Amino acid sequence: MQTSAPLLDEPLPVELMNTIWADRDGVHDALAEQDGTKAWLHAVAPRIELIAAADLDALVAAEVDLIGERLHRLRDALRRLAAEATGDPRPAAASPVSELDSAVAEVNQAAAAVPRWSVLTWTAGETPSRGTGTSGQVAAAAVSAIAEEAIRLFTHPDRQRLRACLAPGCVLYFVKDHPRREWCSAGCGNRARAARHYQRHRVPGIDAKG
Template identity: 50%
Template sequence: MELMNTIWADRGGVHDALSTDAEALAWLRAVGARLEERAPGVATWLDSDRPVDLDNAATELRRLRDALRRLTAEATQDPRTAGASPISDRGQALEVLNQVVAASPSWLAVDWPVGHQPVSTLHLAQPAGSAIASMLAAEFIAMLASGNQPELRACLAPGCVLYFAKEHNRREWCSSACGNRARAARHYRRRKAASV
């Protein structure tokens, strides 16, 4: 969800939080702690002053994000045009998703010290940047295939381009600020209609 929401909007328009390699690296570093728990090689790559193959990793991250936004728009029947994915074809989005998930193999290894519980570690093919995009793609595929996509929602508040997971049956917006904006817009429309 966080990757899809790197496209965001404010009064100034729609923005891309991954538009440069430096911004993509900053985003990866912000979410990296959650990724490195599963794959220790991620921390080394993220901590590097010049991560190996960063430009390709950033490009893959943007391609994956655009594919996920396209597929999520279809799953949620998203009517919004602002912030729409540049990938307009479902087949192309699926192709990108499958390419990214297959681009970097990973494997589990087990360590089992005598007298302790076995511990598994996820090992990634190098460079770790491509592996990160592959891990994120795998998470989306697992969520999509699990049948939980009805819980995905497009925030339909005025001006919002974000997606969210509906965790409560009364939740309609991605945030309370969007809820307030939607209620204010509805109130304005009612008052305007009543005055006509």
């Protein structure tokens, strides 16, 4: 089971935003089906301390529709916030959530949906460790954890490093982690440079193949 969403080692809220992605065939939703939701959760489970990948199937079996709905609502809200933060001009990347206030309310609701707290584990003779407890269903709590991480992202100075990838046809977001980084991936960088090259050398009225 492999997610169709591009995973670019971005913060988890950005990875969730990027479950909307595009190729030559158009814009796609990696969470459109139950299998897609499960595949994405499998892919990111190692980064969510509430979920063990080995236990994921059992955790989501009875609540995959609920989790999918929560992920969709959170994802659309986060894309609206990202568009606000980046001044995103891309029509194809627009979120169905049009109002900023609605997006903020959705993220806050998601973060508060399932209480979580730190749990200390310490066995004599071993190193103490920190875990996370929850009063709700674990997979649902994971969605709330992503929302909480998103709140930290948008209220931290790192918000200013969030970017919309402006390569042709791309609808992804990324966090600029290097001064020279302009695109979400090397592939998008190559497409953008190719498009620039074509525009510089295109002869008006002559087909590109000519």
